[in-house]
Amino acid sequence: MRRVAEKWPFRPTVRYARTLAEALRTETIGGIVMLFATVAALVWANVAYESYAALRDTKVGPEALHLHLELVKWAQNGLLTIFFFVAGLEVKEEFVHGELSNLRKAALPILAAVAGMVVPAVIYLAVSWGAPDAAKGWAIPTATDIAFALAVLAVTASAMPAALRAFLLTCAVVDDLGAITIIAIFYTDHLNLIALAVGVALIVLYGYLQHKRVKGMWIYVPLALLAWYFVEISGVHATVAGVALGLLTRVWTRDDEERSPSETADHYVRPISAGLAVPVFAFLSAGVRLDGSSLGMIFSDRVVLGVMAGLVIGKFLGVFGGAWLAVRLGLARLSEELQWRDMAAVSLLGGIGFTVSLLIGDLAYGSDPERAEAVTTGILAASLIASLLAAVLLHLRVRNRRSALDDV
Template sequence: MSRPSAKRRAATVWPARPTVRYARQVAEALRTETVGGVVMLVATLAALIWANTPWASWYTKLRTHEVSPHWLGLGHMDLEHWASGGLLAVFFFIAGLELREELTHGELRNPREAALPVLAAMAGMAMPALVFVAVTAGEPGALRGWAVPTATDIAFALAVLAVTFSTCPAPLRAFLLTLAVVDDLIAITIIALFYSGELHWTPLVISAALVAVYGLLQRRGVRSPWLYAPLAVLAWYFLHRSGVHATVAGVALGMLTSPRETPDERPTNAERVDHVLRPFSAGFCVPVFAFLSAGVALSTSALGAVLTDRVALGVIAGLVIGKFVGVLGGAWTAVRFGPAALGAGLHWRDIAGVALLAGVGFTVSLLIGGLAYTDPSQFERVTTAVLIASLLASAAATVVFRRRVRLRARPD
């Protein structure tokens, strides 16, 4: 038998043995996000049913109902905009908490251990964009939506995983969660750089100063939520006024929330706010956003318009094909040429299933779609394309995972 190469011997097996604290955090996060994914699916179905009934006009009136205290200078804000700019700020705050936790106690604390999920996430966002550009090349105005198929919806994906692969090994769930954390970070960076409006420096500087004060108080160990809540709201408000998408404030504040343990072993600031806000985000914020965004017509003519629209086809191809090729290719590259190696609990068929499941792009894809395409009819076609792609990706992943369940049930 040939001896393994020095490079293979030096490879870091993924996942590494987690700390007890990190394993507990991951388990709680997975339970909440899985339940939240089911709630979001119910909200999505309710919106689709309502939007395809004789009372569809009432659904449109609800989502476009304006709630704009003009004295605050927020402009024309209807319920759909409040959901995308306000409620999703809470969603991205949780994403920031997850990223900080991963960097401090999780799989991202060691660059060698982080290679597998990070490269998979980066390739899984680059490849869909390339596929979208290739499909829509030459289509006027299409390139504004290059980032629509780049994001994975972790709640939706975890719900599908829980239903189709209930005996899924824990390392695979951890891989999907870590992949989604990196995915969310790149997505919010894309939104900040490419989908923000005209920049106003004074409110931007005020927002940055408030975020800095928040971070300083966290470093000093201040624990009062009555101090942090006004700072967070004001930072969100001034960032919205600055022209930068307000969800960026959420991820910044989440990353600055301290995970440092206290000498008396009380819950950390990050654990306390996560315990309160994660159920609110998964059970209310994201489902409400889904309900107000997913109601599209599913008539024969509407579906025909989607299937003949190159932008919509680019979204479908990017999510279903680009995500699979990118995530699986990035993971393979990390193992073949990088420092990573699959642990005993992972198999390449499992990684392939997750790569397919990464094509379930919903929350962030719809958010970017609304920012990229202001024309209502184009946005509706993009929304329908995201729904179709998510359904196709879920179905393909289900086939892979059900086969894995049968194989795992066989005696050795």
């Protein structure tokens, strides 16, 4: 007897629905804050670039601990660790309580997310083939910025089904897991095995204490900071520590607990991530000059063209194509509240790369300032194009849905 494919989305638990609603609300607000931070950076960089660059490159921190870093590096290696810690919490929640708790039921967003990483990378490599150091940037267009994407969805199409937000968030969770794996494997230049071993041991200790249900922020915060430090000096990107700690945070509640440690951490840390860490990173990373020569590189540098094509075209084809393939193969079915035109509109939002794309772009081309700035400009341009295309299509979908309801 043939098994009938599960409809997506499936009915969430009360706990997951509560966590999802809080996450969506915080990330949407964070996306708007990040937009203002990005605009402020662009304005400053184009009015007084020297002062902006001086701020961004100002070094602070104890040199004896190998932490005398530029402010932009503190944002990348420090503040984004908070962002990836929240991503780790999201992944754990999704696999235990959420859409990914049943992989067969979650086939639709999983295939969409995986294809949404593979197809952009392939398109990037095809467009940039033969350009100097093109291979370094293959992962730049694989990431989606969930905060920006949710902000666009909220502003332009708040009346669309909540299932679209759940689909977007679930795809982003898988996307973040893939991104941190890519960073850990492909963007580690040197390795201090002793420091890495200490960092891993501290992370394992964190997980052990969580398993034993030990309570106390005074234990976990210093432990997390030490783990971050040793992973940072090991040569592995420090954001990997954030994801690992998030994944090891307990998601089950005890009889005497109203919330699990994961829910509590998400409640307190996500606003810091969305409202402070990511906007500060955006402010220190997005300030590029938009003069004739820099804009000209968008159309003359095949690496930049590859990034833009990967984000705008590759993400759409990958996310939409992966969802279609899941249904075509009989692994999933769309629920009655969703239509393929809705999925097409939200798939365009996948092309908003921004946060993780900017991070990978710096890891790939940080040693070449001119190329790095051109790639940043390309990411910003592609994210803007994807936002506008998605906003138009979402607006049309909202109008068509209202017309259909009026005709009933």
